[in-house]
Amino acid sequence: xxxxxxxxxxxxxxxxxxxxxxxxxxxxxxxxxxxxxxxxxxxxxxxxxxxxxxxxxxxxxxxxxxxxxxxxxxxxxxxxxxxxxxxxxxxxxxxxxxxxxxxxxxxxxxxxxxxxxxxxxxxxxxxxxxxxxxxxxxxxxxxxxxxxxxxxxxxxxxxxxxxxxxxxxxxxxxxxxxxxxxxxxxxxxxxxxxxxxxxxxxxxxxxxxxxxxxxxxxxxxxxxxxxxxxxxxxxxxxxxxxxxxxxxxxxxxxxxxxxxxxxxxxxxxxxxxxxxxxxxxxxxxxxxxxxxxxxxxxxxxxxxxxxxxxxxxxxxxxxxxxxxxxxxxxxxxxxxxxxxxxxxxxxxxxxxxxxxxxxxxxxxxxxxxxxxxxxxxxxxxxxxxxxxxxxxxxxxxxxxxxxxxxxxxxxxxxxxxxxxxxxxxxxxxxxxxxxxxxxxxxxxxxxxxxxxxxxxxxxxxxxxxxxxxxxxxxxxxxxxxxxxxxxxxxxxxxxxxxxxxxxxxxxxxxxxxxxxxxxxxxx
Amino acid sequence: xxxxxxxxxxxxxxxxxxxxxxxxxxxxxxxxxxxxxxxxxxxxxxxxxxxxxxxxxxxxxxxxxxxxxxxxxxxxxxxxxx
Numbered sequence: 001x002x003x004x005x006x007x008x009x010x011x012x013x014x015x016x017x018x019x020x021x022x023x024x025x026x027x028x029x030x031x032x033x034x035x036x037x038x039x040x041x042x043x044x045x046x047x048x049x050x051x052x053x054x055x056x057x058x059x060x061x062x063x064x065x066x067x068x069x070x071x072x073x074x075x076x077x078x079x080x081x082x083x084x085x086x087x088x089x090x091x092x093x094x095x096x097x098x099x100x101x102x103x104x105x106x107x108x109x110x111x112x113x114x115x116x117x118x119x120x121x122x123x124x125x126x127x128x129x130x131x132x133x134x135x136x137x138x139x140x141x142x143x144x145x146x147x148x149x150x151x152x153x154x155x156x157x158x159x160x161x162x163x164x165x166x167x168x169x170x171x172x173x174x175x176x177x178x179x180x181x182x183x184x185x186x187x188x189x190x191x192x193x194x195x196x197x198x199x200x201x202x203x204x205x206x207x208x209x210x211x212x213x214x215x216x217x218x219x220x221x222x223x224x225x226x227x228x229x230x231x232x233x234x235x236x237x238x239x240x241x242x243x244x245x246x247x248x249x250x251x252x253x254x255x256x257x258x259x260x261x262x263x264x265x266x267x268x269x270x271x272x273x274x275x276x277x278x279x280x281x282x283x284x285x286x287x288x289x290x291x292x293x294x295x296x297x298x299x300x301x302x303x304x305x306x307x308x309x310x311x312x313x314x315x316x317x318x319x320x321x322x323x324x325x326x327x328x329x330x331x332x333x334x335x336x337x338x339x340x341x342x343x344x345x346x347x348x349x350x351x352x353x354x355x356x357x358x359x360x361x362x363x364x365x366x367x368x369x370x371x372x373x374x375x376x377x378x379x380x381x382x383x384x385x386x387x388x389x390x391x392x393x394x395x396x397x398x399x400x401x402x403x404x405x406x407x408x409x410x411x412x413x414x415x416x417x418x419x420x421x422x423x424x425x426x427x428x429x430x431x432x433x434x435x436x437x438x439x440x441x442x443x444x445x446x447x448x449x450x451x452x453x454x455x456x457x458x459x460x461x462x463x464x465x466x467x468x469x470x471x472x473x474x475x476x477x478x479x480x481x482x483x484x485x486x487x488x489x490x491x492x493x494x495x496x497x498x499x500x501x502x503x504x505x506x507x508x509x510x511x512x513x514x515x516x517x518x519x520x521x522x523x
Numbered sequence: 524x525x526x527x528x529x530x531x532x533x534x535x536x537x538x539x540x541x542x543x544x545x546x547x548x549x550x551x552x553x554x555x556x557x558x559x560x561x562x563x564x565x566x567x568x569x570x571x572x573x574x575x576x577x578x579x580x581x582x583x584x585x586x587x588x589x590x591x592x593x594x595x596x597x598x599x600x601x602x603x604x605x
Binding site: 061085086232233234235236237238239240241244267269272483 | 550552553555557558559562579580582583584585587588
């Protein structure tokens with residue numbers, strides 16, 4: 001049985017050489033072609049001095065080249081680090097430095113972003129896929145094609161690093177979640193088996209590579225021999241076009257955040273298309289409003305649905321599969337643990353939560369991360385080792401068990417916000433806001449609209465003499481943090497409400513936010 | 524008409540994301556020039572400025588992928604109305 005993630009590709013290339021591995025718009029690549037291209041890239045990377053254990057960045061708008069880059073990097077024995085091309089240059093600079101990237105696999109349209117991200121202090125040795133001049137070594141795809149098509153022989157083990165996915169941290173700096181071939185392969189194996197994915201399946205991949213939902217398309221599908229249809233950006237903006245794509249590509253599995261499905265439901269004219277090919281609709285990243293979900297189930301009657309739960313640190317750890325949602329179900333449960341996984345709920349007193357008591361979800365699973373890159377302290381804080389040396393990840397998510405023993409989500413232990421599936425740490429955003437010269441204090445919170453969508457808002461206290469929102473506020477914020485984490489609206493207050501103990505009273509701010517105060521958008 | 528749309532897209536939606544004059548055939552949707560919110564703004568602008576009501580079935584990539592595509596769509600709508 002294969003133990004390394006790229007062995008999925010070599011196996012599928014042998015078994016199903018002519019089957020499409022990935023599709024993107026009019027482009028497609030078979031398993032045999034993908035293995036050949038990725039092998040050439042691996043040889044090019046090795047020539048560019050990449051070796052076992054090195055990290056290599058992928059800065060590409062998610063497309064077929066993302067798959068070539070991912071498998072090329074793994075075949076070279078290195079770990080891939082997906083970088084969001086919508087990140088501000090300061091964040092990219094941080095990533096390059098933080099995990100010591102020497103080589104980037106990128107694309108021509110990222111040229112100016114790369115230029116902006118490099119500086120005197122932050123250099124990179126080699127960029128692959130960009131011809132337009134950069135202050136470092138460059139290799140065009142045409143040059144990569146001149147390398148050998150046989151995969152290089154690199155000896156690595158399943159405990160070697162496979163990828164690092166960055167997520168927002170409470171300090172305002174992103175933290176890198178390290179996954180090994182073992183944890184990645186465990187996810188590929190468990191998800192393949194739970195959803196009975198085979199070589200005839202066609203998965204709609206709506207998620208960019210830097211987001212953990214992409215692992216089903218990029219890791220599990222090659223393990224199953226099926227086809228991943230990457231949804232191009234344009235389709236995400238036009239639900240009618242997206243609905244037609246699902247029909248035309250005869251997708252059998254869909255996986256996205258609830259928002260994409262809600263948009264399809266509200267503006268996709270689903271009643272006009274035939275979605276009979278869909279056998280699974282998976283959603284995760286945040287809760288799905290049950291009223292919307294019931295409407296969706298009616299429009300896709302043949303499909304089974306799955307609520308997927310699991311922070312990026314464990315990829316997935318529970319599932320709740322269903323075909324109908326009985327009236328009495330007010331909230332879709334997180335469900336129960338999947339194979340090779342143990343979940344315990346720990347109450348505030350540090351004991352196992354009993355009966356229907358709420359507790360923090362702790363997970364021990366084969367899909368668990370190795371830790372946070374370069375942060376033994378943060379890793380130690382989030383991983384709990386028991387007396388018998390079992391390691392549990394503290395999710396920070398709260399849940400209780402219902403009468404069937406299924407987990408039901410009960411919010412967060414801390415203030416983390418989920419928006420469109422992204423994790424946002426309000427404390428990190430507050431630190432950035434407070435760095436603005438006209439802002440004294442800030443409180444960042446999530447605000448849920450009637451469809452259950454959460455947006456980020458901030459209450460700010462201005463310096464004396466300042467009137468109205470600082471003109472450069474939006475620019476200022478977006479220089480440091482990604483767009484999804486930037487507050488969409490601001491509320492100017494004279495002071496932040498505090499509890500008796502002097503702590504900022506976030507629940508009161510939220511209440512005020514729904515009341516008489518008026519929000520302003522930064523411009 | 525082209526100029527009006529180009530000005531709107533350049534000034535309101537793109538801002539300083541891209542320097543220089545935007546070509547009317549340039550793909551607006553693929554490379555992150557316009558996000559989903561921008562798409563809604565563009566649709567609202569076309570409805571207001573050219574006195575059209577755009578039905579959901581017309582909100583598809585083909586009609587909005589470039590300034591040329593938007594102009595083509597408006598032209599076809601005006602033709603059927605007159």
